[in-house]
Amino acid sequence: MLVPYVTAGATGDWTDLLRAAVDAGADAIEVGLPFSDPTMDGPVIQQASYQALCRGTTVAGVFDEVSRLDLGVPLIAFTYANLVLNRGADAFCSALRDAGMSGLLAPDLPIDEAGPVSAAAERHGVDVVLLASPSTPPARRAEIAKRSQGFVYAVSVMAPTGEQASLRSPGRELVMSLKQHTDLPVVLGFGISGAEQAAAACEYADGVAIGSAVMRRVLAGESPAEIGAMLAGIRRAISLGRA
Amino acid sequence: MDQLVRADSRRPAGLGRFGEYGGRFVPESLVPACEEVERAFAEAWADPVFHAELHHLLSVYVGRPTPLTPAVRLSAELGITLLLKREDLTHTGSHKINNVLGQALLARRMGKRRLIAETGAGQHGVATATAGALLGLDVTVFMGERDIERQELNVFRMKMLGAEVVPVTAGSRTLKDATSEAFRHWVTVVDDSYYCLGSALGPHPYPWMVRQFQRVIGDEARAQCAGRLSAATPDFVVACVGGGSNAAGTFAGFLDTPARLIGVEAAGGAAIGAGRPGVLHGFRSRVLQDEHGQITEAHSISAGLDYPGVGPEHAYLAETGRATYVTADDAEVVAATHRLARSEGILCALESAHAVAWVLRAAQDGTIPQGSTVVLTLSGRGDKDMATLMELS
Numbered sequence: 001m002l003v004p005y006v007t008a009g010a011t012g013d014w015t016d017l018l019r020a021a022v023d024a025g026a027d028a029i030e031v032g033l034p035f036s037d038p039t040m041d042g043p044v045i046q047q048a049s050y051q052a053l054c055r056g057t058t059v060a061g062v063f064d065e066v067s068r069l070d071l072g073v074p075l076i077a078f079t080y081a082n083l084v085l086n087r088g089a090d091a092f093c094s095a096l097r098d099a100g101m102s103g104l105l106a107p108d109l110p111i112d113e114a115g116p117v118s119a120a121a122e123r124h125g126v127d128v129v130l131l132a133s134p135s136t137p138p139a140r141r142a143e144i145a146k147r148s149q150g151f152v153y154a155v156s157v158m159a160p161t162g163e164q165a166s167l168r169s170p171g172r173e174l175v176m177s178l179k180q181h182t183d184l185p186v187v188l189g190f191g192i193s194g195a196e197q198a199a200a201a202c203e204y205a206d207g208v209a210i211g212s213a214v215m216r217r218v219l220a221g222e223s224p225a226e227i228g229a230m231l232a233g234i235r236r237a238i239s240l241g242r243a
Numbered sequence: 244m245d246q247l248v249r250a251d252s253r254r255p256a257g258l259g260r261f262g263e264y265g266g267r268f269v270p271e272s273l274v275p276a277c278e279e280v281e282r283a284f285a286e287a288w289a290d291p292v293f294h295a296e297l298h299h300l301l302s303v304y305v306g307r308p309t310p311l312t313p314a315v316r317l318s319a320e321l322g323i324t325l326l327l328k329r330e331d332l333t334h335t336g337s338h339k340i341n342n343v344l345g346q347a348l349l350a351r352r353m354g355k356r357r358l359i360a361e362t363g364a365g366q367h368g369v370a371t372a373t374a375g376a377l378l379g380l381d382v383t384v385f386m387g388e389r390d391i392e393r394q395e396l397n398v399f400r401m402k403m404l405g406a407e408v409v410p411v412t413a414g415s416r417t418l419k420d421a422t423s424e425a426f427r428h429w430v431t432v433v434d435d436s437y438y439c440l441g442s443a444l445g446p447h448p449y450p451w452m453v454r455q456f457q458r459v460i461g462d463e464a465r466a467q468c469a470g471r472l473s474a475a476t477p478d479f480v481v482a483c484v485g486g487g488s489n490a491a492g493t494f495a496g497f498l499d500t501p502a503r504l505i506g507v508e509a510a511g512g513a514a515i516g517a518g519r520p521g522v523l524h525g526f527r528s529r530v531l532q533d534e535h536g537q538i539t540e541a542h543s544i545s546a547g548l549d550y551p552g553v554g555p556e557h558a559y560l561a562e563t564g565r566a567t568y569v570t571a572d573d574a575e576v577v578a579a580t581h582r583l584a585r586s587e588g589i590l591c592a593l594e595s596a597h598a599v600a601w602v603l604r605a606a607q608d609g610t611i612p613q614g615s616t617v618v619l620t621l622s623g624r625g626d627k628d629m630a631t632l633m634e635l636s
């Protein structure tokens with residue numbers, strides 16, 4: 001699976017980035033709903049979120065824009081607990097679904113706190129994707145794998161979001177242990193910076209999530225076509241690696 | 244004091260819940276670290292050896308117990324009995340040292356080699372740098388660029404004590420951004436580093452743990468009142484509230500008394516007065532935010548109160564009505580600083596002056612009836628704020 005991440009509203013043509021990602025072969029897309037205080041994001045996503053908020057981006061506005069798209073792949077909201085709870089979990093999940101999005105991923109809602117949001121999501125047919133980390137102990141990994149929906153998100157490194165020079169072994173170990181407890185795809189994220197790493201990760205993971213590598217280029221002014229070409233390269237590398 | 248410190252007080256329910264507030268809203272990578280701190284603190288708090296060492300340091304290093312000083316001239320002018328709990332007289336000049344020494348001892352007990360901290364006014368950073376130097380632990384302090392400019396003296400003090408001060412340039416470049424950056428950094432060094440949080444907030448167990456380390460203020464004050472006041476406990480207990488650690492510690496000593504508990508927030512940073520329930524930096528509480536759920540900036544003349552959230556126990560005490568939260572604005576805070584200095588010879592921190600400002604106002608308008616007894620925690624001394632006050636004069 002190829003799961004790119006795009007910060008909603010970071011640029012005026014951000015929905016074109018979603019289309020470009022689909023054309024490049026994305027299997028699902030994480031749509032970042034920008035939050036003012038993103039404690040799990042590295043400098044690139046922080047900057048993208050800040051830029052989006054400065055442009056007046058709101059959750060309601062993003063839902064409105066997304067509802068007018070018909071992309072044919074699952075869209076997963078990537079955001080923080082406060083934006084979910086600000087509306088109330090039920091209202092948020094209902095609006096998410098109405099906008100045509102099918103998943104929710106909130107890094108500051110670990111399983112111990114996710115209960116009410118998961119219940120609301122279930123009522124509205126929204127998948128809650130849970131994250132596991134290299135520091136997560138075995139029993140907890142099993143619970144996360146069992147309770148996650150759509151896919152399981154394996155965090156490759158003990159670090160905020162961002163590109164890494166090389167893939168670390170904890171990611172592989174984490175993915176393998178999660179796969180023992182679920183039939184869902186296990187997607188590796190945090191630190192994947194390009195085609196070579198993505199192909200290497202997909203030797204053991206079912207897919208990769210790519211955020212900072214996308215948004216770094218977006219912030220540098222690359223066009224949706226250029227981003228699409230980059231993602232297509234990653235798609236090819238994954239497919240060749242898998243061939 | 245040992246017995247008083249160990250007196251148990253309301254361990255929060257479940258995963259650090261104070262009513263609907265509290266909790267542990269952190270990235271999965273930090274959950275095991277929070278659990279490790281929780282286990283270690285629970286064990287340490289039940290261990291007489293830990294308390295003996297903490298008590299010893301509080302006595303011979305910090306200078307506890309701090310006195311309860313009668314504000315003689317102000318009391319006469321206001322028609323009340325005003326007693327000042329003098330946390331400004333502690334080593335490093337603020338209540339922050341009580342909590343930091345406790346957490347630094349805990350970190351060493353856990354085998355950690357390094358303390359990470361965030362700071363706004365710099366007092367928590369100075370206290371952490373001090374404890375690190377004392378116990379041989381490396382210290383890294385995250386501080387917003389704007390606060391670094393405002394608190395030059397404390398930045399220099401931290402460096403003198405051997406701490407690394409990391410400027411944070413994101414967002415509003417104040418305490419909330421420094422806190423976010425400290426969390427991000429903690430994820431990367433969680434194996435050998437301990438996050439020494441400066442107020443009674445953050446993910447469980449921090450709000451509970453910080454209150455327990457700070458309750459020495461309230462426990463001491465209560466014992467001191469018992470020997471001094473005919474009614475044994477005061478009519479009012481007043482403390483300033485940013486994140487709320489000095490107030491949480493002060494209130495803890497008086498929760499089971501009839502005393503009215505008053506927390507004084509900065510008018511431009513009143514998370515209880517103007518905030519709504521929300522999640523920030525790992526905990527659910529009342530938070531300043533806009534209609535879309537984005538966290539808004541707090542504004543205060545005092546960098547220490549420049550935080551858009553408040554400790555979850557305060558949100559709970561406000562909701563249950565056990566404590567009342569009011570505000571003081573910058574102008575009356577500056578006036579209160581001058582009046583306390585002229586009347587009592589005490590230059591207090593601008594944070595503490597919020598509590599003084601409310602007492603002055605409340606005694607004048609009758610909210611505090613004549614003849615009342617009032618205990619007010621002076622959380623810190625004002626040296627760090629002299630540059631700010633010089634600019635205004």
